[in-house]
Amino acid sequence: MSYPLRHTPDRGSEATRNPSAPAGPVISDNRNPRELVQRIIKLKRSLEFKKAIGLFESFEGTQNVFTYTAALSCYAQLKLPQKALEIFREMQRNGIEANQITYNTLINVFAQSGLVNEAFAIFTKMQRNGIEANKITYNTLIKVYAKAGLGVEVLAIYKQMQSKGIEADQITYNTLINAFAQLGLVNEAFAIFTEMQSKGIEADRITYNTFINAFAKEGLVNEAFDIFTDMQSKGIEADRITYTSLIKACAHAGKTKEAFAIFKEMQSKGIEADRIT
Secondary structure (H helix, E strand, O other), X not given: OOOOOXXXXXXXXXXXXXXXXXXXXXXXXXXXXXXXXXXXXXXXXXXXXXXXXXXXXXXXXXXXXHHHHHHHHHHHHHOOHHHHHHHHHHHXXXXXXXXXXXXXXXXXXXXXXXXXXXXXHXXXXXXXXXXXXXXXXXXXXXXXXXXXXXXXXXXXXXXXXXXXXOOOOXXXXXXXXXXXXXXXXXXXXXXXXXXXXXXXXXXOHHHHHHHHHHHHHOOOHHHHXXXXXXXXXXXXXXXXXXXHHHHHHXXXXXXXXXXXXXXXXXXXXXXXXXXXX
């Protein structure tokens, strides 16, 4: 429900009407939507999400698409999908049209909570309302399907992304590789990796760690070390995840000596082992 703003008398205008009235500074109630967005964003950056939402709710009647979107992003961080949906519906009831960022934010709210069907429903609504999906939209959908272990859907979304002429970026490829790796589809993951390289998109530590871990899970020790060698040749520093995955690969293959050698190398690099290592 929207309420009209309470009028705050302007001292300047009062002085104009009544010359005998005391002059003073104009008092601002900070209800400008742009100011509200900036204040919400500032609270978000300080990780004060509940305060940001409280601020949004206290300014009922002044919200616009930007303030609603800023509030939705806070609900995403707090993983409160149902509350986010309520706010989205309130926004629609108030006649405020969602934009691309609003839809992407709401899809992300459901994605972070693992609600695949709800995320896709918002994506469908987005398309039905004539709002074009972008790279962020597709990356988020790929991620939510990947987390749910839905390999067929991951590939379908990626193909739709390609059909729309939207170029994949490093995030897209890393998400795809991780999705197939989690499903044990190493060949499919490697095919995506090859495509990534052919497009001139550089692999990063996340890419290599995903591959090494995937090969480790499948007991493919030689392949894991081949990827590790390629990683080093590109000047990418290994981290604890890299070494832990290599140790895991050696352990699965019964190569105790090699596992210990990797552990020693890890220590020589000043990388501390954790409980998993």
